[in-house]
Amino acid sequence: MNDGPLIVQSDKTLLLEVDHPSAVEARKAIAPFAELERSPEHIHTYRLTPLGLWNARAAGHDAEQVVDALLTWSRYAVPHALLVDVAETMGRYGRLRLEKHPVHGLVLSSTDRPVLEEVLRAKKVAGMIGSRIDDDSVAVHPSERGNLKQALLKLGWPAEDFAGYVDGEAHAIDLAEDGWTLRPYQREAADSFWDGGSGVVVLPCGAGKTIVGAASMAHARATTLILVTNTVSARQWKDELVARTSLTEDEIGEYSGAVKEIRPVTIATYQVLTTKRKGVYPHLDLLDARDWGLIVYDEVHLLPAPIFRMTADLQARRRLGLTATLVREDGREGEVFSLIGPKRYDAPWKDIEAQGYIAPADCVEVRVSLPDGERLAYATSDPDTRYRLASCTHAKIDVVRRLVRQHAGQPTLVIGQYIDQLDEIAEMLDAPVIKGETPVKERQRLFNAFRSGEIGLLVVSKVANFSIDLPSAEVAIQVSGSFGSRQEEAQRLGRLLRPKTEGRSAHFYTIVSRDTVDADFAQNRQRFLAEQGYAYRIVDAGDLTAEPS
Amino acid sequence: MLDALLVAGQTTSAELISIVHADEERTAAALQRLLDLALAWEAPGGVRALTGVADAMRGMPGLVSGLRPSSPEPARPDEVAARIAELTPAATALLRHVDDHGGEGTTGSARRTVSPAEARSPAEELISRRLLVPRDGDAVVLPGEVGLALRGGRTTREPVDEVPPLATSPREATMVARTAAGAAFDVVRRVELLLDHWGVQPPSVLRSGGLAVRDLKAVARELHVDEPGAALVVEVALASGLVAEAADTDGTPSWLPTDEFDVWSGLPLAERWARLVGGWLASSRVPSLVGSRDAAGKSWNALAPELSSGLSEEARRLALQGLAEVPEGEVLAVGTGIASLVQRIAWLRPRRPTVFADLVTAALTEAAVLGVTGAGGLPPSGRCVAAGDLPAAAEAIAPHLPRPVDHVLLQADLTAVAPGPLETEVARRLHLLADVESRGGATVYRFTSASLRRGFDAGWSSGEVRAFLHSVSQTPVPQPLEFLVDDVARTFGSVRVGHAEAFLRADDEAALAALVHDPRGRSLGLRLLAPTVAIATSPLDVLLPRLRELGAAPVVEAADGTVRVSRPDLQRARTRRGRRPAGAVEARRAAQVQAVATAIRAGDRAEASRPASAEATTTTPSGALAALREAIEAGSTVVIGYVDNHGATGERVVDPRRLDGGRLSAYDHRADDVREFAVHRITGVRHA
Secondary structure (H helix, E strand, C coil), rough: CCCCEEEECCCCCCCCCCCCCCHHHHHHHHHCCEEEEECCEEEEEEECCCHHHHHHHHCCCCHHHHHHHHHHHHHHHHHHHHHHHHHHHHHHHEEEEEEEEEECCEEECCCCCCCCCEHHHHHHHHCEEEEEECCEEEEEEEEHHHHHHHHHHHHHHCCEECCCCCCCCCCCCCCCCCCCCCCHHHHHHHHHHHCCCEEEECCCCCCCCCHHHHHHHHHHHCCCCEEEECCHHHHHHHHHHHEECCCCCCHHHEECCCCCCCCCCEEEEHHHHCCEEECCCCCCCCHHHCCCEEEEEHHHCCCHHHHHHHHHHHCEEEEEEECCCCCCCCCHHHHHHHHHCCEEEECCCHHHHCCCCCCEEEEEEEEEECCCCHHHHHHCCCCHHHHHHHHHHHHHHHHHHHHHHHCCCCCCCEECCCHHHHHHHHHCCCCCEECCCCCHHHHHHHHHHHHHCCCCCEEEEHHHHHHCCCCCCEEEEEEECCCCCCCHHHHHHHHHHHCCCCCCCCCEEEEECCCHHEEEHHHHHHHHHHHHEEEEEEEEEHHHHCCCC | CHHHHHCCCECCHHHHHHCCCHHHHHHHHHHHHHHHHCCCEEECCCCCHHHHHHHHHHHHCCCCCCCCCCCCCCHHHHHHHHHHCCCCCHHHHHHHHHEEEEECEEECCCCCCCCCCCCCCCCEEEECCCCEECCCCEECCCCCCHHHHHHHHHHHHHCCCCEEEEEECCCHHHHHHHHHHHHHHHHHHHHHHHHHHHHCCEEEEECCCCHHHHHHHHHHHHCCHHHHHHHHHHHHHHHHHCCEEEECCCCEEEEEEEEHHHHHHHCCHHHHHHHHHHHHHHEEEEEHHHEECCCCCCCCCCCCCCEEEECCCHHHHHHHHHHCCCCCCCCECCCCHHHHHHHHHHHHHCCCCHHHHHHHHHHHHHHHHCCCEECECCCCHHHHHHHHHHHHHHHHHHHHCCEEEECCCEEECCCEEECCCCEEHHHHHHHHHHHHECCCCCCEEECCCHHHHHHHHCCCHHHHHHHHHHHEEECCCHHHHHHHHHHHHHHCCCCCCCCEEEEEEEECHHHHHHHHHHHHHHHHEEEEEEECEEEEECCHHHEEEEEEHHCCCCEEEECCCCECCCCCCCCCCCCCCCCHHHHHHHHHHHHHHHHHHHHHHHHHHHHHHHCCCCCHHHHCCCHHHHHHHHHHHHCEEEEEEECCCCCCEEEEEEEEEEEEECCCEEEEECCCCCCCEHHHEEEEEEEE
């Protein structure tokens, strides 16, 4: 037994004791191959997955290093079966290679003939390969490059792709570093992506993934297609690119439900690409509209399934995935790995935080008790109206007022789901409301006013708050929400609460009715936030005045 | 050596030594040892083996070298060599083939008595030159001297006195010890987990005595191991006496943890491990066969009684002893190491059947899983095991095993991580309050409202839960967890249910308290629920007079809460509370009215059919039976006199249906249903 900070469990989770003196070193050693799953205050949980190990392999680590890291830092003896499994799994990557052959075009080759034989006999692969060139290689039709990689991954023999990329139509793009500079980790991320060819860059929320995208475009100096989650996000990308690069507004096109421009740099939403009419995707032509040299996928973990199928046909182009986490709620991590590429860069969250680029928000859950009358109404109501009753209690409105007063002078957002409630709050606080029916123009105006500091308080519905970038917000108060996907929650939080210039920390309040379904939802959320390492407190509405601001 | 002696039959010691492919001195020493052991003796004609020895050896499947004894009057070696030299290439090949395959063969159509010149086939060629000797039937035997000649005058082609080397590679000793300890900890944990699980959900015993494949798969899933691994854990538990066959609560034979398991669970980790290893070492079980098929194509089930071999114990011992020869700091080389050890053991024990090699290989694998070996080498603890000293082994491994910890780390995501094996008492309590999420060197627990409620159900109070959490946590209890405990405590038992016969209400709190605490009223079972409410376990009719005796002046409250004032001297019985709802009573009444009407109608019919004379009533049993049969055939209605269960005699108007077994089945007009009547109770029958 040695006194390492790491405990290796037989279910392939690694527990890292954060307060241990050598925790930082141990973290550095295991980060390349283990996925961080949870990071609450004392013990962080990492998981060993085949994909994680293959990612490490793609990044040049070998099994020996992994085993060595586990043995060095583990407090207890490492289960033997796990070590064997690690070596075995890592050995599988790279036995098969996709290469460019001067005569035969794309070929699949292997140094391990039995493996090649095994995969060639698999039914899934049968339709994708051409004639046998020699004992160790076989021709592959270029259009099947992506599908083959997917199939091979499913067979457990991921192929390494050395077939290279097309350069695409050249287009001058430079970073305009006037008054700002690329952060070191951003530069590293862009460089390692470029060296690796294609792949995913994992950076925590708020660490400036857009800039990494811009830096990669400056590397490529070619026409670029950027795929983002929604229109608001597309506008942000555009603004950011205009500000940070030599690109002008005319060079950047938006391709969304409203506007359909194709320019040297085009920003399209997932939604428009996946719109289906009469069984066909009418906007798919966009992918071939230009000779794209680089394709950027924003928020890879949200990439919808049809995009994967389209991506399978784009294997000859460079692909950059940007995300805060490789964990997908639908479990399709494997497709990200095989179609977009392995993880190329992963900045330890703590490091970036330590460098002061991101700051975790102070999350507070305020518990209110339903007044007796409402409690009775709640108890006797139908299950489907209960949530609404619980979230819209009047007790919350009073809490909102107190919170707003407490944080007077700080830019504050009130977020909610039910319009009636929001209207009521807005009236009481005398603040503008942004909801579904608010025209886009008005929304933009209000957001801009908020950013510039003209308005210090904004009440927004969920429709509008989805993926807004309001770096000036210091306080957010969530009065109701369905807390849908936990993933989304963290995204919103990260987007909303950027580090403040004065070093003040941001506050994120959620007002929850005690002993109701509202509180049940809150519990899931609380768990997720705690797992993400956000400081999390619960406060009784009655104790609120005692809160330091 | 002995082998050579048997091959040679009776021979001189010098000749004997010459045919053994080994150093002369050592061979002479070995011969001397055989003489000392009286397995061989120096007969006048030379050294020969004891008669019994040859029989004993021949009973085994073949001799080690595959040679047969020489013929009684062997030809001289040079003659044999000359004869072999004459052979055609085909015959030489055949001869070598026979030699390599145990020195015995069948010839089929070859003629037995031919001269070399007449030989037409390779076999005949060999037989004619007495290189193969015909036996009964088709069988031919390669005599020892021919074999010797083929092998260059020796019993074996390879020298036999060279110990097969072990393939080893250097490995840090601490590494070996740590790997072994890791495996040891794992196996102990798995056995514990398995038996904890089986204690609650025991798998049933197959009719053939084993564990069903499905149950084994379940074990593998539960323990995060593959099926062979699961089979080993199960078998080790059996070998250590921790699991046995017993009837479960339903009476089906099941595999259950023994009471020995409870003792075992209380032991320190190292001793628990030593027990498992001891059980494994001494058992004749063959877990490695589980899942494979026997000769009849039936697959072996874990825990099946036939799954044992007399050789497995020796195989394990030899494997460990062989491994003990590897010096510290070195381990068996990856890949070739195990094979070399198996070879070495085959050399040491040449006369074991071929399965022995498999058993040795399996023993090595098992030893690695059990943590007796680590990374292919023997740690100090393993050396003690090899030497058979289990207590010393336990002592040697103890420092490498995780030390039990008495604290956990509580986190805001409502998990608790025990960074090592928890002390039993703490583990037991934590297990009650939280669910286990991940096991291994450490254990991850998760608190949920359901798990905390479980704790409250077991009688914990929120104060106790908090105190416990504070005591086991090294860090402050995270605020969300405290809130969760409070939340659960608040909703837990917010409505309470209990038994009471009567309640007492009083606005005067003091008076009620005085009443409850009056020693004279103890028998009433008074208990204060709130300052103004008490309950009593005695019924109202007992309670009222007693309360008056105690100086209280109670008034009875009606069900609607109004007060009923009654004179104290008026006696009242307690109103019997109807057990049935009002509707039921009405329904019953309606049914009764109908029954009465039916009875009256039946009575009317009986009256109407009453005969003028009494003779028509048959009263003798045989007559009654005849009358009933008649009525059944005719389908007519009769009136029977019947003595009912209470001894009362009555008349019934019935349509007889069937008569058998001393019972009459008939439609009873009054009951409006088919009824059964005992014939011996029928006093008479007459026509209606």
